[in-house]
Amino acid sequence: xxxxxxxxxxxxxxxxxxxxxxxxxxxxxxxxxxxxxxxxxxxxxxxxxxxxxxxxxxxxxxxxxxxxxxxxxxxxxxxxxxxxxxxxxxxxxxxxxxxxxxxxxxxxxxxxxxxx
Amino acid sequence: xxxxxxxxxxxxxxxxxxxxxxxxxxxxxxxxxxxxxxxxxxxxxxxxxxxxxxxxxxxxxxxxxxxxxxxxxxxxxxxxxxxxxxxxxxxxxxxxxxxxxxxxxxxxxxxx
Numbered sequence: 001x002x003x004x005x006x007x008x009x010x011x012x013x014x015x016x017x018x019x020x021x022x023x024x025x026x027x028x029x030x031x032x033x034x035x036x037x038x039x040x041x042x043x044x045x046x047x048x049x050x051x052x053x054x055x056x057x058x059x060x061x062x063x064x065x066x067x068x069x070x071x072x073x074x075x076x077x078x079x080x081x082x083x084x085x086x087x088x089x090x091x092x093x094x095x096x097x098x099x100x101x102x103x104x105x106x107x108x109x110x111x112x113x114x115x116x
Numbered sequence: 117x118x119x120x121x122x123x124x125x126x127x128x129x130x131x132x133x134x135x136x137x138x139x140x141x142x143x144x145x146x147x148x149x150x151x152x153x154x155x156x157x158x159x160x161x162x163x164x165x166x167x168x169x170x171x172x173x174x175x176x177x178x179x180x181x182x183x184x185x186x187x188x189x190x191x192x193x194x195x196x197x198x199x200x201x202x203x204x205x206x207x208x209x210x211x212x213x214x215x216x217x218x219x220x221x222x223x224x225x226x227x228x
Contacts, residue, residue: 034215043120043206043219044159087159103174104149104217106159 004088009111012082018075020110022088025069030092033064035073037084038109044087047073078114085109118143120220122207128226129197137192137223139207146212148190149174150182152203153222159206165190166212197227 005023012018024033034049048055048062050071055062061074075082087109120141129135141148149164151174161174165184179201181193190209194201207220 032215036217038159041153041204041222041224043208043221044217045219046216049215103164103172104161105175106151106161108156108158 003105004090004107006086006088006107006110008108009113011113011115012075012078014080014114014116015077018078018082018112018114020073020075020086020088020112021070022073023070024088024090027068027090028092031090032092033062033068033071034089034091035060035062036087036089036106037082038087039081039084044106047086078112080114080116083112083114085111118218120207120209120218122205122220122223124223125221126224128228130228131198132196135194135197135225137194137205137207137225139190139192139220140188141190141207141209141218142188143209143211143218144187145209145218146187147217148184148207148209149217150180150190150192151206151208152176152201153206154203162192162205197225199227201225202227 032049032051035047036044038044048060050062064071087106091104123138146167150162151159153159160176162180163182165171168184168187171182205223208217210217
């Protein structure tokens with residue numbers, strides 16, 4: 001699995017958009033970009049994933065650059081409950097066409113602090 | 117309720133005393149994994165399993181064993197725990213044709 005690079009920490013004002021970047025310059029053609037978050041010491045929670053197209057769900061949007069070497073997770077209106085560590089992961093398989101490879105590397109993530 | 121459960125949630129033990137942390141999921145998921153989390157090191161995968169009787173090493177498998185005799189259970193075994201295995205442990209599972217991984221609540225282990 002390709003390695004990712006994320007800033008160690010970021011602040012965001014409550015109600016504003018939080019833009020969390022991730023570099024994955026060695027990503028392979030069959031690797032997807034996943035985002036998870038971990039609130040305090042709870043188990044990580046899945047947010048969103050994508051291959052090359054931008055994706056949006058009820059939690060966030062994922063913007064992947066055309067060369068796929070970086071991506072940005074966008075929380076459109078950050079709330080205090082969005083304060084967490086956000087992990088960007090790349091791995092083979094996006095679900096619908098995945099086979100079996102399941103090794104995952106999480107890294108240390110970005111600690112997002114939403115400020116009132 | 118769909119969930120991943122881990123037991124115990126907290127455990128303090130002594131060096132060398134064998135222990136097992138259980139993990140169970142009620143979602144009929146094929147894939148299950150174990151992770152440990154340490155300050156400054158993030159989440160690191162210990163072992164994973166793609167189905168019953170199919171397991172493989174993650175990034176930090178030394179000192180751990182796993183088994184997958186039933187689809188719903190994936191216990192983590194520490195045959196001879198050492199203080200460097202003091203950590204927060206997470207079990208996770210996902211359906212084969214799904215992107216979303218579900219995590220358990222965590223087990224905080226202290227080895228003295």
